[in-house]
Structure formats: C-alpha cells, structure tokens
Amino acid sequence: MEREQRSILLLGGSRQQVVAIECAKRLGYRTILCDYLPDNPGQFAADVFYQESTTDRDRMLEIARAEGVSGVLAYASDPAALTAAYVAEALGLPTNPLAAVETLSTKHLFRAYLAEHGFPAPAAHPVPVGSDADEVAKIASHMRQPVVIKPTDSSGSKGVSVLDHPDADAVWDALEAAATFSRNGVLLLEEYIRAAFPRVIGGDIFVVDGMVRFWGLMSCLRDESLGGLVPIGERCPSGLSCAQERAVRDQIQALVDSLGLRFGEFNVEIIVGEDDTPYFLELGARAGGNMIPVQLSDISGIDLIEANVRAAMGDAALDVAFDGSDAAAATYVLHADRAGTLAGVDIAPEIAPCIYRTVMYVEPGQPVERFDGAGKALGIFFLRFDDVAHMERLLDGITARIRAVVS
The missing domain is CATH 3.40.50.20 (Rossmann fold)
Structure with missing residues (x-):
C-alpha cells in the first residue's frame, strides 16, 4: 500500500x-x-x-x-x-513553546524578559500608540541619550527612529512613524546601545535538542547615508575577536536555555557594547531575511532551508553541525536612495568578479521606493572574496560599487 x-x-x-x-x-x-x-x-x-x-x-x-x-x-x-x-x-x-515565541516576537516583552532574567538590556519603557508626545519626551529626558522609538511587533527596521535630542516635536514624529508599523498598539522607548564593536552582529543559529549546533554569526552592513538602521547585507567572518565571539555565543546559549527553546533556526542581532558586553537587539524565532539562510548554506555546505522544513515536520535527521568559517563572503542588498523607476544596475569592474549569484526582485522599468525597510529591497547580490583584506577593501564604499540607477 x-x-x-x-x-x-x-x-x-x-x-x-x-x-x-x-x-x-x-x-x-x-x-x-x-x-x-x-x-x-x-x-x-x-x-x-x-x-x-x-x-x-x-x-x-x-x-x-x-x-x-x-x-x-x-x-x-x-x-x-x-x-x-x-x-x-x-x-x-x-x-517551540508559544510563550517563548511570543516573548521573542514582541520587543517590549523581550526587553522585560532580558532585564528580569539577568541579561544585559538597555532601559526601556513600553508606550501605547496615541501617547502624548510631551509625556514621552519627559520620560526620555531621564534616560541616557540618544533614545530609540520603535514598534514592538514589526521587523526589518520598519518605523525605527533614533533621537539625539528627544524634544516633543521629534518624539511626536517618531511616535507617528512607529505607529504606522504597529499592529498591537504598543511602541517601545529605549536607550540607544553604544557599541564598542563597529558593526551589529547578525546571522542565524540553528538549535537541536536545546543546544546551538549551527553558528552562523556574521556582521551587518549598513548604509549610513540612509540613517544606518536597515541592514544592507551580511559579511563573514564577523570580525569579532575570539573573546568577543565567545561572550556572544555564551549569551545566546544562555538565552536559548532560559526560554526553553528546543529546535529550529533563529535570527540573531546583537550589539557588542562599550565594555564588550553583548546586548541582544533580537533573537527572532525564525530564519533571517535577506536570504541569510541561503548565504549561510553556501558558506557551510549545509542546506538550512531543508533543515527548517525537516524540523517543522519533526525530522532532525539532517546534521547541521557548523562552528563558523573564515571564508570571506558577503551579501549586498540592492536598494534605492530615492523613489523613481529602476533604470538598471551599475556594477564597478573591480567587484564584478566577486559576484557569484544575483537574485533580483525588481526589474528595469519598474517603480522603486526609497529604502527605509527590508521590504523595499530591489535584490540580493552574493559575493566571495580572496581573503578578508580583499573583502574589507571592496565592501568599503560598496554602495557606490553596486548601485541602483534610478530615473
């Protein structure tokens, strides 16, 4: 049968x-x-x-x-x-337990959980949508500057504002921007974490039987001309020192243990603070966006998409053991700095040989928007380099080397 x-x-x-x-x-x-x-x-x-x-x-x-x-x-x-x-x-x-997924997926619950369970966390206050800007500005004035206002149930850096001087006018604008992307009606006011390491640590991990078996830690590329909040790619290796990476790994495994997470892929965003202390921005209860699983599958030789599907079906047969790599690789998210029509993509000769895969979401002749969230990406470029020095040289100024031409 x-x-x-x-x-x-x-x-x-x-x-x-x-x-x-x-x-x-x-x-x-x-x-x-x-x-x-x-x-x-x-x-x-x-x-x-x-x-x-x-x-x-x-x-x-x-x-x-x-x-x-x-x-x-x-x-x-x-x-x-x-x-x-x-x-x-x-x-x-x-x-994984629904309560744990709810904690990871809701920023104010996550911040409260971190603080209550002894994990490093910035001071944070949940703020209902529709709150008085003067009252929120008053709370912000007693916090270390700058401060961040964000929705608590969105991803891709949508609706996030960093305020150096949180007066009532600036706070009102930030509250409005965050409310646009809020479904649950709760926003978050929190202190900005000052970093010792220059890039946000990103990437994915994969948990099997409560232990992190796949370590896909990388670091995020940002376009500072657009505010520097939305990732425009990931680079590997991360650039962390051995001591910094060990501290990051220890914190991740401790949080996995604390929440009772049992299996699956999780997206990581961590800032290494001024005292080399890792601060969680997120531990997302899902595989990373911007095709991070595909990038890490290329680097590791392990099919993370297959691992996700099998895990959801109760099949842990695929061995996902991976302890990181020194191979120099990166992704670059093609994006527009203004709204218009995509006329094409300008690729500098020195970086063209490093591109081994291109996935386009928007074709020439189609409309594009200014990049202020992950959902407005135009495509993903996958790159390999001779070594880390070669990678760093070409990633410096990457937005000029791979550029969306907008008319």
Whole structure:
C-alpha cells in the first residue's frame, strides 16, 4: 500500500519564502500555503493556496485541521512565527513553546524578559500608540541619550527612529512613524546601545535538542547615508575577536536555555557594547531575511532551508553541525536612495568578479521606493572574496560599487 503523503502548512509566500515551498515539495511533502496577498509568487509553487492572513491564528488553525497537516513553518517571517507556534501547539505538532515565541516576537516583552532574567538590556519603557508626545519626551529626558522609538511587533527596521535630542516635536514624529508599523498598539522607548564593536552582529543559529549546533554569526552592513538602521547585507567572518565571539555565543546559549527553546533556526542581532558586553537587539524565532539562510548554506555546505522544513515536520535527521568559517563572503542588498523607476544596475569592474549569484526582485522599468525597510529591497547580490583584506577593501564604499540607477 502506498504511504499517504504528509502535508506541511507554510505561512507566507513572498519571494524569499518560495525556497521553503520548493524545498518541501522536493522532500515529498504536500504543500499548503497561506498568504493574504493575491499576487504572492509562492502560490504558483504550492500544491494548495489559501488567500488568508497568516496573522489570523484561528483561521490558520482551521485550515491546518482541515488539511491534516503534520507540520507548520513560518519561514523568515516574524509575524507568522507566532501563528505557527499557536497552531502547532494546539495540534500537538513540533514547535517551540508559544510563550517563548511570543516573548521573542514582541520587543517590549523581550526587553522585560532580558532585564528580569539577568541579561544585559538597555532601559526601556513600553508606550501605547496615541501617547502624548510631551509625556514621552519627559520620560526620555531621564534616560541616557540618544533614545530609540520603535514598534514592538514589526521587523526589518520598519518605523525605527533614533533621537539625539528627544524634544516633543521629534518624539511626536517618531511616535507617528512607529505607529504606522504597529499592529498591537504598543511602541517601545529605549536607550540607544553604544557599541564598542563597529558593526551589529547578525546571522542565524540553528538549535537541536536545546543546544546551538549551527553558528552562523556574521556582521551587518549598513548604509549610513540612509540613517544606518536597515541592514544592507551580511559579511563573514564577523570580525569579532575570539573573546568577543565567545561572550556572544555564551549569551545566546544562555538565552536559548532560559526560554526553553528546543529546535529550529533563529535570527540573531546583537550589539557588542562599550565594555564588550553583548546586548541582544533580537533573537527572532525564525530564519533571517535577506536570504541569510541561503548565504549561510553556501558558506557551510549545509542546506538550512531543508533543515527548517525537516524540523517543522519533526525530522532532525539532517546534521547541521557548523562552528563558523573564515571564508570571506558577503551579501549586498540592492536598494534605492530615492523613489523613481529602476533604470538598471551599475556594477564597478573591480567587484564584478566577486559576484557569484544575483537574485533580483525588481526589474528595469519598474517603480522603486526609497529604502527605509527590508521590504523595499530591489535584490540580493552574493559575493566571495580572496581573503578578508580583499573583502574589507571592496565592501568599503560598496554602495557606490553596486548601485541602483534610478530615473
């Protein structure tokens, strides 16, 4: 008798999520996709498509029951990670604890958890949407400057403002910007963490049976001309000293232990502070955006997309053990510094030989927006270099070496 095909529920069918759908099909699973956007590309790869919001927990649970799924995966999606944990926990499917995922996915809960459990954390205050700007400015005046105002349930640096002088006018603008990207109605006012190491540590880890087995620590590239808040790529190796990396690893494993996380890929953002203390910006309960899993799969030789799909289905057969690499590699997020129409991409001759893969999201002739969040990326360039010195030389001024031409 032929064995019945098992089904997996995939939450989200964006350009970056199609790889998970294709991987699940390659592994022999029946793919059920949910995405509220009518033009999402994932629907053309999945076996079954529902045009439904992945943040509607009860509707996702209803679909999961009706389709008899054996696993749920919110690949590279912060909002859907909560739904995936909710559905999987309700159905007794593989998942990390819903309470832990809620803590990781909600910034004010995460900051409170860090402080309550002895992890380094900046002073922070949750602020309801609609709060009086004068009152928030008064709170900010008693905090170390500068301060940050951000939504607590969004990703990709959307709606984040750094205020050097948080007077009422500046605070009002920041509150408005953050509220635009807030679904839960809670914003966060927190102290800006002063860094000793010049770049934010980013990348992904993979946990198996409560232990970090895959260490994909890199460091983030930023475009300072656009405010320096949104990552425009990742470079490997990170550049941390041995002592700094050990401190970062120790903090990550301690947080994994504290939250009771059991398995899966997690996206890391950490600032190494002035005293070389690691401060968590995020430990996202999902694989990283900007195709970080693809980048790390190239570097490590381990298929992290497959590992994600298998883990969601309760299969830990794929060995993900990886302790980092000295190979010089990077990604670069193509972006526009102003709105207009993409006319093309200008690539400097000295960096062209380093590009080994290009994934374009926008084609010439299509409209583009000024880059102020990860969702406005135009494409991803994957690069390899001869060595770290070669990489650092070419990444210095990368925005001029790979440039979107906008008309």
